[in-house]
Amino acid sequence: MDSFLTSRNVSDLLGGVTSGVIYALVALSLVLIWRSTRMLNFAQGAMAVFATYIGFAILAPSTNYWVSMAVAILAGLVLGGVTERVLVRPLYGKPEINPIVAMVGLLLVLESIAAAIWSTSSRALATPFSIVDWQLNHKPVALSPFALYEIITSLVVMAIVAGLFQYTKLGLQLRAAALAPEVSRLLGVRVGRMLTVGWMLSTAVGAVTAVLVASNFFTGLTPSGMDGVFAFGFIAAAIGGLDSPVGAMVSGLALGVVFQFVGDYVNSNAIILVALAMLIVSLMVRPNGIFTRSAQRRV
Amino acid sequence: MIVVENLSVSYGAVRALQSVSFEAPSGEITAVLGANGAGKTTLLRTISGLVTPLSGTVRKDGDLLSGRKTEDIVRLGVAHVPEGRGVIAEFTVEENLRLGFMIARGSLADALDEQYAIFPVLGERRRQAAATLSGGERQMLAMARALIARPRVLLLDEPSLGLAPLVTAQLMQQIRELCARENLTVVLVEQNATSALRIAQRAVVLRVGVVVANDTAAAVRDDENLRQYYLGMVE
Numbered sequence: 001m002d003s004f005l006t007s008r009n010v011s012d013l014l015g016g017v018t019s020g021v022i023y024a025l026v027a028l029s030l031v032l033i034w035r036s037t038r039m040l041n042f043a044q045g046a047m048a049v050f051a052t053y054i055g056f057a058i059l060a061p062s063t064n065y066w067v068s069m070a071v072a073i074l075a076g077l078v079l080g081g082v083t084e085r086v087l088v089r090p091l092y093g094k095p096e097i098n099p100i101v102a103m104v105g106l107l108l109v110l111e112s113i114a115a116a117i118w119s120t121s122s123r124a125l126a127t128p129f130s131i132v133d134w135q136l137n138h139k140p141v142a143l144s145p146f147a148l149y150e151i152i153t154s155l156v157v158m159a160i161v162a163g164l165f166q167y168t169k170l171g172l173q174l175r176a177a178a179l180a181p182e183v184s185r186l187l188g189v190r191v192g193r194m195l196t197v198g199w200m201l202s203t204a205v206g207a208v209t210a211v212l213v214a215s216n217f218f219t220g221l222t223p224s225g226m227d228g229v230f231a232f233g234f235i236a237a238a239i240g241g242l243d244s245p246v247g248a249m250v251s252g253l254a255l256g257v258v259f260q261f262v263g264d265y266v267n268s269n270a271i272i273l274v275a276l277a278m279l280i281v282s283l284m285v286r287p288n289g290i291f292t293r294s295a296q297r298r299v
Numbered sequence: 300m301i302v303v304e305n306l307s308v309s310y311g312a313v314r315a316l317q318s319v320s321f322e323a324p325s326g327e328i329t330a331v332l333g334a335n336g337a338g339k340t341t342l343l344r345t346i347s348g349l350v351t352p353l354s355g356t357v358r359k360d361g362d363l364l365s366g367r368k369t370e371d372i373v374r375l376g377v378a379h380v381p382e383g384r385g386v387i388a389e390f391t392v393e394e395n396l397r398l399g400f401m402i403a404r405g406s407l408a409d410a411l412d413e414q415y416a417i418f419p420v421l422g423e424r425r426r427q428a429a430a431t432l433s434g435g436e437r438q439m440l441a442m443a444r445a446l447i448a449r450p451r452v453l454l455l456d457e458p459s460l461g462l463a464p465l466v467t468a469q470l471m472q473q474i475r476e477l478c479a480r481e482n483l484t485v486v487l488v489e490q491n492a493t494s495a496l497r498i499a500q501r502a503v504v505l506r507v508g509v510v511v512a513n514d515t516a517a518a519v520r521d522d523e524n525l526r527q528y529y530l531g532m533v534e
Contacts, residue, residue, distance in 0.1 A: 169397075169401060172394060172397055172398055172401070173398070173401065175389075175390075176387060176390070176398050179387055179389055179390075180385065180387050182349065182381070182385075183381065183385035183387065184398070185349070185369045185370055185373075186347060186349070186369060186373060186378075186379045186381060186385065187373065187398050187399055187401065187402070187444070187448075188370050188373040188374055188401060188402035188448075189370065189398070189401065190370050191370075
């Protein structure tokens with residue numbers, strides 16, 4: 001049993017899940033916005049990093065981790081809401097290229113502002129749990145207390161979002177506004193407000209993600225720190241289906257595991273190639289995503 | 300009661316409604332009839348605020364509806380069942396009804412029970428996706444979803460569209476009973492003039508956006524010209 005837990009495959013699996021939950025969160029964040037406003041938020045990572053800076057850099061470094069986390073989430077909610085109201089709202093009904101240009105623009109602007117205020121040098125975040133792997137009979141298990149905290153936090157965030165959508169009145173309205181905006185208005189749903197809430201939720205999920213990513217000892221918090229993670233999260237969302245929150249989360253997790261095995265058994269430089277190959281194949285086979293029921297009947 | 304006065308609507312250069320005026324009294328069904336493109340759907344969409352009129356007003360029991368947002372008009376008790384029914388196919392029957400109840404007060408469970416008593420088939424299928432319902436069942440769901448918030452005004456856009464004649468007859472009967480029992484103001488847009496005139500007390504006939512008749516249903520039914528030229532009702 002002991003040797004099983006420290007074996008190569010189990011180590012890869014644990015490492016894969018640890019990064020997979022992050023891709024799953026990024027994918028979820030993208031799906032939340034795609035479903036409600038049919039936009040790809042290319043600034044998702046930059047917005048999340050910005051919220052993280054507000055939580056962890058404006059406050060004194062000695063501030064309690066949990067307080068900083070709460071402030072980052074709050075900043076995410078505000079940043080998401082303001083972005084939707086100010087930048088995104090005028091883009092509804094415009095050609096598809098407009099939101100893409102606007103969101104890429106926001107990405108560049110936010111990263112530049114963050115660099116101007118907080119510099120591009122990496123900033124280490126205090127972590128509430130040890131990042132040293134547990135040991136079994138003097139061999140490391142590919143899991144640290146922090147990694148476990150990261151996995152649990154991610155799952156809790158996903159469960160909260162899922163529960164909100166499935167069981168609350170707000171969730172019912174959010175889903176209705178995304179599926180049938182005009183019918184929703186006829187039933188009294190304030191659709192514009194729901195779109196704002198969607199962006200707020202998405203950016204708050206992003207903020208939690210960025211805090212977890214920036215806690216990584218080796219990278220720390222940098223203005224462009226989410227770029228790489230965003231790319232994999234985006235691929236996960238595209239493979240799982242931009243309309244399917246469950247698909248996005250499952251494929252994010254699966255992608256993390258696959259990449260870990262590829263990196264270990266093949267070569268870590270092969271990961272990006274495998275990612276692109278998976279994206280291309282899935283787009284050829286199921287362009288709407290593996291988890292999206294194609295040709296849904298609309299009435 | 301709904302009072303429409305001098306309502307004009309245009310889509311770009313195309314005039315869809317031209318100085319339309321009529322009254323739809325409480326406890327009665329007012330049928331709005333006319334051929335395709337006569338402006339019937341536009342009329343309902345303007346009453347519920349989805350379309351902004353060029354000029355003219357819509358009032359409900361003295362409250363001015365024109366200029367308000369759809370979301371607020373709905374909260375004043377105006378329920379609009381759109382053409383094609385607008386049932387959310389991905390939602391279960393019960394989720395559709397919960398969404399309809401969103402603006403209402405009181406117990407959701409009681410309200411659901413009440414609708415399931417009126418439409419038993421919806422109770423049987425409460426957990427099914429609305430996509431699995433037949434056309435008639437969807438129409439019932441759309442009606443139940445509108446009624447669950449206890450509206451005072453019911454705007455129905457082509458409820459008989461795509462339904463078998465027998466189902467249409469049952470539906471019309473149900474609309475008439477509901478209207479009398481709840482003292483509802485019903486504005487019923489129909490292409491199927493025969494079945495609409497059978498249950499309506501009043502009728503408004505539109506021809507390319509202009510009111511050509513505004514009278515009791517019986518008078519419209521007996522007017523040979525109207526029947527032949529505007530309603531396409533041939534013996």
